[in-house]
Each structure stands twice: as C-alpha cells, then as structure tokens.
Amino acid sequence: MKLRSSCLGFPRMGADRELKWAVESYWSSKTTAAEMQAVAARLRRKHWTLMKAAGVDVIPSNDFSLYDHALDTAVMLGAVPARFRGIAEPLMTYFAMARGMQDRKIGVDVPAMEMTKWFDTNYHYIVPELERGQRFDTDTSKLLSELTEARDAGVEPRPVLLGPVSFLMLSKMAGGSGSPLELLDSLLPAYEKLLGTLADQNVAWVQLDEPCLVLDLSSAANSAYRRALRAVAAFARRPRVLLATYFGPLRENLTLATGSGLDGLHVDLVRSPEQLDPVLRALPGSMVLSAGVVDGRNVWRADLTAAHGLVRRAVRALGAERVLVAPSCSLLHVPFDLQSETGLDEELKAWLAFAAQKVGEVVALAGQGGADSPTGRPFEASAEAIARRKASPRIRNAAVRRRVAAIDESMLRRGSAYERRAAEQQKRFKLPRFPTTTIGSFPQTAEVRRARSAWRAGKLADAEYQNFVRDEIRRCVEKQAAWGLDVLVHGEFERNDMVEFFGEQLEGFAFTSNGWVQSYGSRCVKPPILFGDVQRRGPMTVDIARYAQSLAKQPVKGMLTGPVTILQWSFVRDDQPRANTCQQVALALRDEVTDLEAAGISIVQVDEPAIREGLPLRNDERAGYLKDAVQAFRLATSGVRDSTQIHTHMCYSEFGPILAAIADMDADVLSIETSRSRQELLGDFASQGYPNQVGPGVYDIHSPRVPPVEEMVSLMERATRALPAERLWVNPDCGLKTRGWTEVEASLKNMVQAARQVRESIQVRA
Secondary structure (H helix, E strand, O other), X not given: OOOXXXXXXXXXXXXXXXXXXXXXXXXXXXXXXXXXXXXXXXXHXXXXXXXXXXXXXXXXXXXXXXXXXXXXXXXHOOOOOHHHOOOOOHHHXXXXXXXXEEEOOOOEEEOOOOEEEOOOOOOEEEOOEEOOOOOOOOOOHHHHHHHHHHHHOOOOOEEEEEOHHHHHHOOEEHHHOOOHHHHHHHHHHHHHHHHHHHHHOOOOEEEEEOHHHHOOOOHHHHHHHHHHHHHHHHXXXXXXXXXXXXXXXXXXXXXXXXXXXXOEEEEEOOOOHHHHHHHHHHOOOOOEEEEEEEOOOOOEOOOHHHHHHHHHHHHHHHOHHHEEEEEOOOHHHOOOOHHHOOOOOHHHHOOEOOHHHHHHHHHHHHHOOOOOOOOOHHHHHHXXXXXXXXXXXXXXXXXXXXXXXXXXXXXXXXXXXXXXXXXXXHHHHOOOOOOEOOOOEOOOOHHHHHHHHHHHOOOOOHHHHHHHHHHHHHHHHHHHHHHOOOOEOOEOOOOOOOOHHHHOOEEEEEOOOOOOEEEEOOEEEXXXXXXXXXXXXXXXXXXXXXXXXXXXXXXXXXXXXXHHHHHHOOEEOOOOOHHHHHHHHHHHHHHHHHHHHHXXXXXXXXXXXXOOXXXXXXHHHHHHHHHHHHHHHHHXXXXXXXXXXXXXXEOOOOOHHHHHHHHHHOOOEEEEOOOOOOOOOHHHHHHOOOOOEEEEEOOOOOOOOOOOHHHHHHHHHHHHOOOOHHHEOEEOOOOOOOOOHHHHHHHHHHHHHHHHHHHHHHHHHO
C-alpha cells in the first residue's frame, strides 16, 4: 500500500537565487515592490509545481518568506515594535524591522531588531520584540494570498504556522523585563482567529511548528505547552493540526505532544531514530504520525533501505492510513537541485541529494512504505551509491589519521598564562586603551566580484587577477591607516566565502557551482561538501598577509576561519564522529597559524562565529561538544609564541550558557556582536568573570544605517560598566563584506572618533 508523502518546507531563494536579486533590486530602488512580489509569486508557483510533479501528496504553503518566517509571524500577529509604527508603508516597515532604516528626508532613523541563529543551524531569524501588555492582532493577508496562489496552481496546500509557544520562547521582551511566556493568554486568541480563518477557507490540515518541544523545558515552558496545545485542540473552528517537531528527540516532552489532543505529530527520525519506538507506544489512536526519515539538514543521499525500515515499523504499529513520509525538517537548509551541478564529478555526485532529489526520496519511500521488502530502481541506486562511497579510497588518508592519533596535551596549551602573554603583547604593540579594529572583510564591490568571476572563468590571467587583488588590498590598508584604526586587516578581497575559501585549499572538500543556501534575508552561502580526510596542500594566506603587513606600520591581522566554523558551515561527512573531522581541520589550521607567525604576522584572528551554533540543543549533550570544540580551537592556535596575539570572533548567538568554554578557548582577544542588543551580553561576561580582552561590537553591519558617534560612545560606556577599560576593544559586530564603501567609511570614522572620545573621558575621570 502506498503511503502519503509530504514536505515541511522548501528552499525560498530559487534555483538561481532569483529572490535574492529581486529583493536586493527593490532595496536599491531599481525595481518596484510589485516587480519584486511578482518574482516571489513565480518562485512559489514553480516550487509547488515541482513538488506536485514529483508526486508529493502534502505540499506546504506560507513557508515562503521575503526575509524570515519568524519576522513574518511577528507581523502576522501585529507584534510590530513601537519605533517602526510611524513608517506608513507596510513593506517598508517589514524590511525596516529586519534591516533598520535611516532616511533623513522623511526623518526616520530606527535600528533593526535582533537577529540570532535558528536553533543549531546557520539560518538566522529575526527575534520578535514584545512588551508588557502586548496586544496581538491578526493580519492574514500573506497567509491567505499564498493559499489562493497554491490553489490556483492546482495544489491543496497544508499552511505552515510557527506555533504560539515556540514564537514566544524565540522572542524577547523589550527592556529585558519579564518572560514572553507571560503573554500566552493574550496570544492564544490570535491563533484561534488564524485557525478559524483557515477553517473558513476549507483548509483540511495546518502544520503547527513547535521546534522548542525538543529542548529542555523549564517548568514555565512545560506548563505553557500543556495549556497552549490543549487550547488549540479545543478551538471550536479549526483545521486538523499536525504538530511538527524537528532537530532532536522529544524525550520527556513526548507526553506534551501525544496528550495534546491534536491530530498529528511530526518527529525527526534522522537526528533521533531512537525515538521511534517511544513515539509509537505513546501515540494515541486519534493521531497520525509524520515520519521524518529523509535528512533535511545535510546533502548525503538517503539510505532508502534503512529509512524504509523505520517507516515499515511505523506502518506495522499504526497502519498505513496513519503514517506520512516526510523529510526530517524543512528543506530550507539544503541547496535547490543537484542537477544544476555540472562541475561535480559523477562519483561524488552519486553520493548526494539536494532538495529536489530529497523530495524524490520521500516519494519513493512512500511508494514502497507498505511493502515488507522495498523494490525498484530508487532503492537499488541508493544501495549502490552508499556501498561505493563506503569503499572509496577518496575518503581516507592514512597520514592524516596517524597525525590525529599523535595529538597530545602539550599541543592544546599556549606557552604561558594569559596575564603574561598580555604583558608581552602590550610591550610589543603599544596599543592605546580601546584599540580599534575591524572583524576582517571589507566591501565586496561589483568590481571585485566581476574580477573574481572572470578569473574563475579563465577570462582573466592569474597575474592580472593577483595584481587586481593586491591593488584592492593596498587601497584598503591605506584607508584604514588614514581613518586612524589601530589594528588593520587586508580586506579579504581574494575570498569568496570565509569557509569556501579555505575548503578550496584543503584536501577532502568538494564545491558546488550553485549549491546556495539562505543564511539570512537575501544573504546566501554555498557550503562546501566535506567528504574525506582533511589536510592542507600548502600555505593558504601567508603571501597575502605578508604583502598587507608590508604596507603598514600598524599590525595587520592574519585572518583564518576556525575549525568548528568550517565544520558547521560545511555539509560534513556522516561516516565518522564530527570530533574526528574537526581535529583534522584544526591540524591544518595549526600549520597555517605557525606559518603566519614565521612570516612576521604578529596578530592572527581565528574566527569561530559558529561555535554557539553547534551547541547541542539538550543540556546533557553539551559538555562533550564543548570539550571537543575548545580543544579543536586550542589545537589550531596554541603553537605560537606568547608575543603573538590570537584573536577570535563570534556573532549572533546567546553566549551566556557557554561562556566558561569560551574563556577556556584562551584567545587573547574575543570580538562579539552586541550592538543590536545594546551590550546586554556583557552582563554575562561581567558576572562570570571573563578573564581576557573583549571587543563588543558598536556598529551593526547588517543594517544600512551609519551609526552616529554618540550612539557608539553610549555603547562603549555601557561596556566600561561591565568590564575593565584596559580589556576592551572597539570594533564592528561582524565583517563589512556586504556593506558599501560610503557607509563603511562614515561608520568607521565615527567609530574611531567615538573611541577617542571615550579614551579622553576615561582619562579625565581617572
């Protein structure tokens, strides 16, 4: 018997990133809102048609977004912070919430809402801002418009809603007062109205995403779930509701889901196949099960035989009519279509599946879901590919494995404690209080991108391209020196992406030409595919760093991406423990760090923005991960002298729970994102006694605003109330790659001026 197949969500950007170009064209006033919306509508129709043609039975709607689905939910619920309410145009309000807005012609200057990682992914969501006495309303225009579009395309969709408890748990209270969960009673009527409206439209099923159900819940969150889910189940007018969980097991929260009175439950059986039997035992006869057996987070081809085994167990326990086959989560996190990858070799390509192929895997599993022994070409091809991958000599390197086995404790420690290193470094650099620097990248202009594209296409000779890059570096270094920055960077004009650039110079990585994945808003990344053992082919950044340093009297940082971030922002092999792969990457980076030092580079920054992202969602799994992550960073950075300063950078995450581990990384200087939250994070640094130097961001680079001097001074003064002035640096939140030179120049000049003002103020007070 054939089972029903479904999809929880689909990539938004399009095969050729059409949405990115349409949104950015609208932002730059090159096209109208109507033209942008027309592109979005065409993409939605294309994606629905693709899924329908593949044979998917249950297709989502309302999973599409012009920027972010959490932001969409806030707008849908009327949760628009007061500072944005004076913007008359709804679409301008929407994008101002995401990006901020600075338009002196109409007297608007508002900072954006906070942005942070979506659970343990590299997708960033906009954090809803709520307030005491928050009033919720419903704006169903997007929800109903996309429902109508789907029906016009011949699809009867299952609309997707972010559930009420997850919406609150992922939000923050303005001013930090109270818990968002206190607003549950005022929020539930809005959900009742939403579901009632969908019922009026004869919608049969709604997908209610409650990913926070896979977390360790506080008693307040547990109580909120118990009340909220039962309330939703009791709504007088509603479609049937599939409660969707993903990214981990339900464990002790299983009874919250199965006792909710709702109509279906989706569980992630890729991350947590062990939860299938408890779920089958607990599921009441009134609920259907959506079995997430195809990996929505990674690009490896599914083992269809193993996945079928899980599906078959569910069918035997529940009956075919109560089982749906699905990906583990939304396919938002994987590239669009493997068929567009003409540059990958056929052996490697046979190991992979992107969103379009994963939809096909789901359909194949559903077609054979009732069979005791699955048959057919999809199952044969899956078994062949998996066997060939396992036997391939490309995935193992004996020399790399011997080197990993030889790692000892002495390789994980700097020569001296931080206090002694700091004294040596200050003697060497003679930096002022509040030294200024940037995170690394400078604007990647259209000219830079064109030159790189021409070089990659063979239309620009190597020597010409290298001369072009060096000219860009020279101008960048000269500008920084003229603006008065204390520690410079080379600008990273030779780099396409902070992970891909290094992966291209390491063995064990493969690269796509069109494997784009949304990171935030219109920003897309193209994660490398880490398929085999990793080692460095040779120095990766030394020549560029040496050249940049030759141009300046100030120190110029060597810039590397850390081992954990390289893993997190790649599609990582699943045939060995991630910790082993991370050690291999760390050893390659260790060689690069020591080569930079030997070349005269006195400050090396090894960025780990993804270290918090990789933190397991469950507390009992975190200690092992943090130990491995800290050791990987120390393995990469501990081979240098005391007088060589090691920096690292982290952004867009809550670091309080892992601050002890961050301190244990023992970087001399840590730069962090704090401007959107107005330095809230520094309270954790103060209370936990973070011992080394910190650069809290004072310039939100994800917004097109130019922050005024007074704003930066205010942020720096807040920082001095949390940490000693002698341990504070001044820097932007993140790299400047996506910004334009005009705003960068104005912002960095303001930043330097702000640092000077605070130095003078501190000196006067002293």
